[in-house]
Structure formats: structure tokens, C-alpha cells
Amino acid sequence: MAAESQTESGNCSAWAAKDPSGVLSPHSFNRRRHDDVSLRITHCGVCYADVIWTKNRHNDSVYPLVPGHEIAGVVTEVGSDVKGFKLGDHVAVGTYVNSCRDCDNCNSFLDNHCSKFVFTFNGVDTDGTVTKGGYSSHIVVHERYCYKIPDGYPLEKAAPLVCAGITVYSPMMRHNMNQPGKSLGVIGLGGLGHMAVKFGKAFGLKVTVLSTSESKRDEAISLLGADNFVVSSDKTQMESLKNSLDFIVDTASGDHPFDPYLTLLKVRGLMALVGFPGEIRVHPATLNLGARTLSGSVTGGTKDTQEMINFCAANKIYPDIEVIKIDYINEALERLVNRDVRYRFVIDIESSLK
Numbered sequence: 529m530a531a532e533s534q535t536e537s538g539n540c541s542a543w544a545a546k547d548p549s550g551v552l553s554p555h556s557f558n559r560r561r562h563d564d565v566s567l568r569i570t571h572c573g574v575c576y577a578d579v580i581w582t583k584n585r586h587n588d589s590v591y592p593l594v595p596g597h598e599i600a601g602v603v604t605e606v607g608s609d610v611k612g613f614k615l616g617d618h619v620a621v622g623t624y625v626n627s628c629r630d631c632d633n634c635n636s637f638l639d640n641h642c643s644k645f646v647f648t649f650n651g652v653d654t655d656g657t658v659t660k661g662g663y664s665s666h667i668v669v670h671e672r673y674c675y676k677i678p679d680g681y682p683l684e685k686a687a688p689l690v691c692a693g694i695t696v697y698s699p700m701m702r703h704n705m706n707q708p709g710k711s712l713g714v715i716g717l718g719g720l721g722h723m724a725v726k727f728g729k730a731f732g733l734k735v736t737v738l739s740t741s742e743s744k745r746d747e748a749i750s751l752l753g754a755d756n757f758v759v760s761s762d763k764t765q766m767e768s769l770k771n772s773l774d775f776i777v778d779t780a781s782g783d784h785p786f787d788p789y790l791t792l793l794k795v796r797g798l799m800a801l802v803g804f805p806g807e808i809r810v811h812p813a814t815l816n817l818g819a820r821t822l823s824g825s826v827t828g829g830t831k832d833t834q835e836m837i838n839f840c841a842a843n844k845i846y847p848d849i850e851v852i853k854i855d856y857i858n859e860a861l862e863r864l865v866n867r868d869v870r871y872r873f874v875i876d877i878e879s880s881l882k
């Protein structure tokens with residue numbers, strides 16, 4: 529594990545995990561300032577990625593580790609080359625803060641697939657520093673990875689859009705799921721799943737939520753506006769849905785079988801996978817006989833991300849969030865592990881991080 533000097537005089541206040549226990553506590557460090565876009569962070573969403581890296585689940589965490597990649601804030605300073613942002617603008621920063629800006633992927637705004645992609649926290653930036661995320665007072669980011677939050681869109685609601693929102697919006701658009709009248713199944717009803725339901729309804733789709741828990745039926749239908757709710761362990765309910773869906777968005781991150789869901793798709797139907805189960809096993813007949821597609825996706829490019837934020841503002845799509853103070857973060861991460869959140873925690877950095 530790389531050591532890092534911890535100075536009392538760091539210009540950025542933060543909360544950091546100091547070791548793989550993943551327990552966060554106050555920390556200060558230095559960020560660069562006078563270039564790119566400087567943001568005063570007002571809010572930061574809490575993503576499962578924060579659990580993975582604060583607890584060193586991938587054995588690559590560098591401590592102290594400041595998590596957070598659903599950032600919303602206000603521009604406080606811009607470098608002389610910055611063209612798209614000015615002081616006072618409301619801006620979001622998502623899961624990455626750099627890429628080469630010169631490869632085929634970057635040139636097609638698939639920056640999220642650039643080989644030099646730099647993760648917003650625990651990534652190694654081009655200057656060799658380990659990136660630190662949004663559980664902090666401010667951040668400095670190249671303007672390409674900053675997104676405008678339209679006037680009137682609440683900053684606390686904008687934060688989850690740049691990870692949870694774009695992660696489902698990107699494959700939904702790529703696979704033309706915005707066709708009114710078609711049918712969509714959404715597996716899992718967490719931060720990502722609840723956004724997939726909202727986008728599905730905004731696209732005019734008939735939305736079925738597939739969940740392991742009957743207890744989510746009411747909220748899926750009355751709160752989120754889903755048309756149908758199916759308990760995935762109920763064979764009769766699953767049977768009645770066979771060959772009926774045009775699309776499925778699978779947001780479940782835990783291990784689960786794939787054949788029972790794929791057979792719900794019509795001929796030529798498509799399932800977009802956005803979670804990271806331990807392994808995928810599919811009987812070839814499930815795909816071949818129905819000419820079905822299983823597709824993968826991770827976050828989204830810079831152009832898609834801005835488009836998604838604009839779409840949310842124009843269609844009044846808002847994530848359902850629970851706003852917390854920074855000193856509640858350790859409990860919040862525990863609750864997130866136990867799936868006890870509707871549907872995203874957002875830290876009120878502005879009022880609670882001193």
C-alpha cells in the first residue's frame with residue numbers, strides 16, 4: 529500500500545478510509561487549483577463502488593482513500609483555456625476525470641472506453657497522483673469531464689445521475705429502447721434499477737420490475753410508476769411473462785441465473801447487463817433459439833452523459849434520494865450493503881463537511 533503524507537494544511541477537507549476496514553474519518557490533503565474547472569462540491573452520491581474500494585475488495589486500494597464519483601457542485605474558478613464553464617455554473621462530475629482525448633474511443637466520445645481512462649477516485653492521473661473523489665470540499669477537473677446541470681435542477685438530485693443514471697441510460701439509448709409501446713423488464717430495484725424504471729416510463733415503455741422481494745411491489749408501482757411487478761422466485765409469475773419482453777436491463781450485481789430472465793425476452797429481444805455478477809452461465813439454446821442478445825455496458829461517454837442530464841431536466845426525471853450528513857457515512861455504507869436505501873444516499877457536503 530502506498531503511503532501518503534498527511535498534512536494538517538491540506539487545502540481540501542475530506543473524509544477518507546484509512547485502511548481496509550473501510551471506516552471513514554476526517555482527512556485533509558492538497559489538490560491542485562489554478563487550472564481546469566474548480567468546483568466547490570455541494571453534494572456527492574454514495575455508490576456501491578465506494579464500498580468496494582474503501583474495503584479494498586479488489587486489492588488495489590491506496591489509502592487514505594477518498595471515495596465518491598457522483599459529484600455535484602458550483603464552479604469557483606476556471607483556467608484560462610476553459611471555454612464551456614464560468615463562475616457560478618452548476619456542474620456534475622461522474623466516474624472518470626481524465627482520458628487521452630486522442631484515441632478512436634475518445635474521438636467518438638466513448639471516453640469511458642479509453643485505455644487511459646482515469647477513475648475519479650483511487651485512479652492514477654496523468655501527473656502520477658492518486659485521484660481522490662467527492663467526499664471532499666472541492667475538486668479540480670478538466671472541463672471535458674464536467675457536465676452542466678441545467679438551471680433549476682436540484683444539485684442533490686443531479687449527483688446520482690452521473691453514475692446510477694448514465695449507467696442505465698447509455699445502454700438503453702444504444703439499443704434503441706426509447707420506442708413507445710415496447711416492453712421493458714428491469715431486474716433489481718436499487719440506485720440503478722429505479723432510474724431504469726424512470727427512463728423506461730419517460731420513453732413510453734411498458735415497464736415490469738423483476739425483484740426477489742415481494743416487499744418492493746407497492747413502491748415499484750405506486751412510487752416509481754412501473755406497470756407490472758414480478759417476484760423472480762415465483763415460477764408461475766415468471767412463466768406467465770415468457771417471450772413477452774422486448775428489452776431487459778439487468779442491474780443485479782449479485783450472482784443470479786440468466787436463463788430464467790433471458791427466456792422472458794421475445795424473439796430478437798435484448799438484455800443489457802450493467803451489474804458485475806461473479807460469472808455468467810447461459811444455455812446456448814436460450815440465446816440461439818430466440819435469436820436473443822445479451823449485451824454489456826459500463827457507465828457512458830461524455831456526450832451521452834450531458835445528453836442524459838439534459839433529458840432528465842427536460843422530462844422532470846429525478847432520482848429518489850436520502851440526503852445524509854458526512855458523519856453518517858459509515859452507517860450509510862452499512863445500510864447500502866444491506867440494500868436498505870431508497871434509492872440513493874446523497875451526502876450534503878456543503879452543510880456537513882467543515
Ligand SMILES: [Zn+2]
Pocket residue numbers: 575576577597623691692
Ligand atoms: Zn458508481
Ligand SMILES: [Zn+2]
Pocket residue numbers: 627628629630631632633634635639642643644
Ligand atoms: Zn482515449
